[in-house]
Amino acid sequence: MGNTYTVGAGLTLSQAIDDANANPGSTIEFNLSGIDTYTLSGDLPAISADVTIDGTNTTDGNSITIDGGGKYQGFYVSSGTATIEDLTLQNTAAIGQNGSAGMDGFTANGDPFPGGGGGGGGAGLGGGLLVGSQASVTLQNVAFE
Numbered sequence: 258m259g260n261t262y263t264v265g266a267g268l269t270l271s272q273a274i275d276d277a278n279a280n281p282g283s284t285i286e287f288n289l290s291g292i293d294t295y296t297l298s299g300d301l302p303a304i305s306a307d308v309t310i311d312g313t314n315t316t317d318g319n320s321i322t323i324d325g326g327g328k329y330q331g332f333y334v335s336s337g338t339a340t341i342e343d344l345t346l347q348n349t350a351a352i353g354q355n356g357s358a359g360m361d362g363f364t365a366n367g368d369p370f371p372g373g374g375g376g377g378g379g380a381g382l383g384g385g386l387l388v389g390s391q392a393s394v395t396l397q398n399v400a401f402e
Contacts, residue, residue, distance in 0.1 A: 259277065259284065259307070259308070261283065261284045261285075263285075263286050263287070263288045263315070264286070264295065265289055266288075270285070270323070271299070271301055271302055273285045277304070278302070278305050280306070281306035281308075281337065282306075283307075284310075284311060285311065286311045287315065287321045288314070289316065290316050294322045296324045297329040297349075300330045301330065301333070304333065304335065305334075305336045306336075306337045307337045307339070309339070309341075309342070310332075310341045311343060312399075320343045320398070321344045321345070322345040322346075323345070323347070325349030325350055327350055328350055330349055332346070334388050335391065336391040336392050337392060338392070338394075339393070339395070340397065341394065341397070342397040342398055343397070345399070346386065346399070346401050346402070347402040348402070349385045349401075385401045386401075
């Protein structure tokens with residue numbers, strides 16, 4: 258049986274996920290006094306253990322909104338079984354890496370390829386939720402905006 262980690266004063270969602278990963282079967286809850294929106298300041302760590310994320314704000318009973326600000330990814334469940342409930346994920350993003358510019362003078366089959374040989378960028382996968390092949394996720398009362 259895991260522990261309960263309460264996001265609020267003194268504990269970030271990222272730290273709560275890290276702690277829950279170290280203690281499978283844990284629950285993450287929120288105690289955000291006076292607000293119902295949790296704004297990300299970076300991508301969240303991968304969830305790799307059995308965990309329940311309960312988005313009910315324990316101070317007022319409202320559902321939490323997790324806001325990625327248009328630049329940060331929401332949840333990535335790489336392995337384990339996760340239950341995510343009673344929250345909204347909004348403005349989350351999965352931004353891929355830039356491709357390379359290539360090198361002048363590159364040739365393909367002996368023909369010059371101007372600016373050539375640049376690679377494509379990395380894929381931006383799973384803005385609000387990305388589920389790995391070794392994971393199982395149950396969503397209850399979850400919205401994506």
